[in-house]
Amino acid sequence: xxxxxxxxxxxxxxxxxxxxxxxxxxxxxxxxxxxxxxxxxxxxxxxxxxxxxxxxxxxxxxxxxxxxxxxxx
Numbered sequence: 001x002x003x004x005x006x007x008x009x010x011x012x013x014x015x016x017x018x019x020x021x022x023x024x025x026x027x028x029x030x031x032x033x034x035x036x037x038x039x040x041x042x043x044x045x046x047x048x049x050x051x052x053x054x055x056x057x058x059x060x061x062x063x064x065x066x067x068x069x070x071x072x073x
Contacts, residue, residue, distance in 0.1 A: 026033055 023030070023033075028036070
């Protein structure tokens with residue numbers, strides 16, 4: 001159990017150090033980085049909503065087809 005805790009602690013510490021170094025050596029300012037991250041997240045959310053909408057339409061079509069088959073029997 002102690003080994004797992006030490007590993008997790010080292011992983012967390014390494015991640016924090018890596019993130020700090022990445023921010024220090026980033027090619028753009030902090031506000032530009034935040035803007036880029038927000039824009040990318042918005043693109044991901046929009047894509048997820050579009051995919052969910054398409055999947056919902058597919059499932060509704062399948063449901064209606066299944067209802068038609070059931071009522072015809």
